[in-house]
Amino acid sequence: MARKEYSFYPGCSSRKGASASNYRVSVETMCEELDVQLNDIPDWNCCGASIGYAAGGELPRLALSARNMALSEQAHPDQDIVATCAACWLSTRGTRDRLLEDGDLMQETNQALAAAGLKVEAKQKVRHMVEVLIEDFGYEDLGNRVKKPLNGVRIAGYVGCQTNRPFGIDGESFENPVYLDKLVETLGAESVPRYEKKVQCCGGALAFSEPEKSQALIKEILEAAYDHDAHMIVTPCPVCQMNVEIYQGHINQQYGTKFQMPVVYYSTLISVAYGRSAKASGLNGQVVRAKQLERIADQ
Amino acid sequence: MTMSEAAARSYRGNFLKEVEANVEEGDWVKMCMQCGVCSGSCPLGPYWDYPPHEIFMMIRANKRDEVLGSSSMWMCTSCYNCVVRCPRGLPITHIMHGLAHYADRLDIAPADQPTRKFAKMFWKNLTRTGRVNELRLGLALYFMNGMGEGLKTSIKMKDVGLGMVKTKRMNPVEMMGGRGCEDAEGLRAILDKAREIELAKAEKFQA
Numbered sequence A: 001m002a003r004k005e006y007s008f009y010p011g012c013s014s015r016k017g018a019s020a021s022n023y024r025v026s027v028e029t030m031c032e033e034l035d036v037q038l039n040d041i042p043d044w045n046c047c048g049a050s051i052g053y054a055a056g057g058e059l060p061r062l063a064l065s066a067r068n069m070a071l072s073e074q075a076h077p078d079q080d081i082v083a084t085c086a087a088c089w090l091s092t093r094g095t096r097d098r099l100l101e102d103g104d105l106m107q108e109t110n111q112a113l114a115a116a117g118l119k120v121e122a123k124q125k126v127r128h129m130v131e132v133l134i135e136d137f138g139y140e141d142l143g144n145r146v147k148k149p150l151n152g153v154r155i156a157g158y159v160g161c162q163t164n165r166p167f168g169i170d171g172e173s174f175e176n177p178v179y180l181d182k183l184v185e186t187l188g189a190e191s192v193p194r195y196e197k198k199v200q201c202c203g204g205a206l207a208f209s210e211p212e213k214s215q216a217l218i219k220e221i222l223e224a225a226y227d228h229d230a231h232m233i234v235t236p237c238p239v240c241q242m243n244v245e246i247y248q249g250h251i252n253q254q255y256g257t258k259f260q261m262p263v264v265y266y267s268t269l270i271s272v273a274y275g276r277s278a279k280a281s282g283l284n285g286q287v288v289r290a291k292q293l294e295r296i297a298d299q
Numbered sequence B: 001m002t003m004s005e006a007a008a009r010s011y012r013g014n015f016l017k018e019v020e021a022n023v024e025e026g027d028w029v030k031m032c033m034q035c036g037v038c039s040g041s042c043p044l045g046p047y048w049d050y051p052p053h054e055i056f057m058m059i060r061a062n063k064r065d066e067v068l069g070s071s072s073m074w075m076c077t078s079c080y081n082c083v084v085r086c087p088r089g090l091p092i093t094h095i096m097h098g099l100a101h102y103a104d105r106l107d108i109a110p111a112d113q114p115t116r117k118f119a120k121m122f123w124k125n126l127t128r129t130g131r132v133n134e135l136r137l138g139l140a141l142y143f144m145n146g147m148g149e150g151l152k153t154s155i156k157m158k159d160v161g162l163g164m165v166k167t168k169r170m171n172p173v174e175m176m177g178g179r180g181c182e183d184a185e186g187l188r189a190i191l192d193k194a195r196e197i198e199l200a201k202a203e204k205f206q207a
């Protein structure tokens, strides 16, 4: 099969030395295995995430994503834009929809972009990496490539908010999406289809500004995974990953719990199942180590 | 006359009209049928002074200072639960962001609201180089309540930080600058222009 190419929007958190740098490592490994080429959007900027709104008005925030789309149209006009971060995907896709449905906004946005000599048409589709996996490859194809099935690992699929709402993946329900469960099974691991906190909010950016309130939400997400005897949690979102993983120490202090639950990306699971090393799968980026996956990778 | 008084006066006490003209997706507010589904969906619901459906009712009841001065909208985590459930299809998340932004612009929003402070830091951080420098943002965040509390928070966050540095997910060298956009200047020109267009439009509505 011919190599697939996409116009890639990496986003701030996936840069080297940033909080989701391990996501990037595993995505690159996964794409090598799938013969996918990711072409970075040249000079991309931050999407504003879901917290830019206080100081950034509506049009400035749309302009952020519009600049990325404009640069992508110039550099890779025939490719879909693909993001790995939920917030990047949501901001960019949301901007595209708004610009296409509202001619005035499109015109105003282009007026703003002209200040840097740019122009946007918003023609390219904006997709999450998970959509590429499901729609351009499919579970069967993904499963056929497995070299080391993740036997005996029980994994709760935590979908979270922004890869799920408001757009959704593969037409699945917002309240009970199952694509992570299907992916987990495809890789030979055991899913937790009745994981009731699979779409609960982790607090998002408010984990920084309202830590106690957010950690109460995170505690429920972890607790439910333990209730189902999950060995680890898998997620498609860098904010979910970070929030659910790195505050476990604080939560243990606050609530007297003994949480020690690895939280990994789907791309980490896929890289390990495709036979790649722990390092190439981003496993050395785990603050809570995923030892079962390390063992499989080291076999 | 302050900017806020001027804004209030030009709408002759009609807060709904003011919201429709100045707040992102504000023209949807009148569509709310008060079923309360949004409020029941909010992850931080118990901490809202006025949950979303009440905010919409208060806008129609002209409770301008109560709405814009409340910390409610700042409790929105952008989870989009409400948006996918609202039977009337209101873009509630965007309206909350829009109300928060408008309250900030008029400086009626509570000064010590932590999410307001964080969100403003985030924007400042991002417009500096075009990309977010997580370490700078983190430090600014921990010190946003002054030196004493900042140090306490830093110590509390030490283990989290160490974990991130050890796994190479935080890089102390980033403090020196980090890689931003090459054309950060062009980006700022775009953002300035966008803001200019937006404010000019709001003014036209008021006139």
Ligand code: SF4
Pocket (backbone or CB within 6 Å): B031, B032, B033, B034, B035, B036, B037, B038, B039, B052, B053, B056, B085, B086, B087, B088, B089, B090, B092
């Ligand atoms: S769910 Fe929609 S219609 Fe119901 S109260 Fe909320 S905004 Fe109004």
Ligand code: SF4
Pocket (backbone or CB within 6 Å): B038, B041, B042, B043, B044, B052, B075, B076, B077, B078, B079, B080, B081, B082, B083, B092, B093, B096
């Ligand atoms: S998006 Fe905001 S307003 Fe809507 S349910 Fe989530 S937190 Fe509440």
